[in-house]
Amino acid sequence: MKKDVLLLKSDSDQDAQWVESLAEIILEVEVRVWPHIGNPDDICFPLLWRPPAELFENLQKLKVIFFIGAGVERLIDYPAVLTSAPF
Numbered sequence: 001m002k003k004d005v006l007l008l009k010s011d012s013d014q015d016a017q018w019v020e021s022l023a024e025i026i027l028e029v030e031v032r033v034w035p036h037i038g039n040p041d042d043i044c045f046p047l048l049w050r051p052p053a054e055l056f057e058n059l060q061k062l063k064v065i066f067f068i069g070a071g072v073e074r075l076i077d078y079p080a081v082l083t084s085a086p087f
Contacts (some may be wrong), residue, residue, distance in 0.1 A: 006045040009034035009055060010068060022047075055077055 006029045008018055019031045029045065032038060040058035048055070049068040056078045 002042075003030040004044040005030045005032055005038075005042040006047055006065075007032050007034060007037055007049055007059075009046065009048045009051050011049050026085045051078070 006022065006026070008015060008022070008031060010018060012018070015033050017032065020028070022031045030042075032043075034051075034055065037043060041061055043059050044061055044063045044082070046059065046062065047066045047067065048067060
């Protein structure tokens with residue numbers, strides 16, 4: 001069975017530690033790091049810090065969006081999310 005994919009976009013020099021920790025605690029999810037997303041249709045769970053607008057342009061299969069940090073009010077700045085996401 002194919003794993004769901006979590007996309008990490010953190011602007012951190014600790015992406016390797018994020019990936020390792022997430023892989024240890026969420027075994028059924030593959031973790032990819034922006035901008036190396038592979039097939040955009042695989043991405044279900046973006047985990048984000050200050051995402052660029054183009055990040056959402058081809059992500060059509062999102063189940064949930066996680067933000068690293070407080071507040072999601074900037075989500076309305078991304079029309080691709082508001083018009084195409086199934087939630």
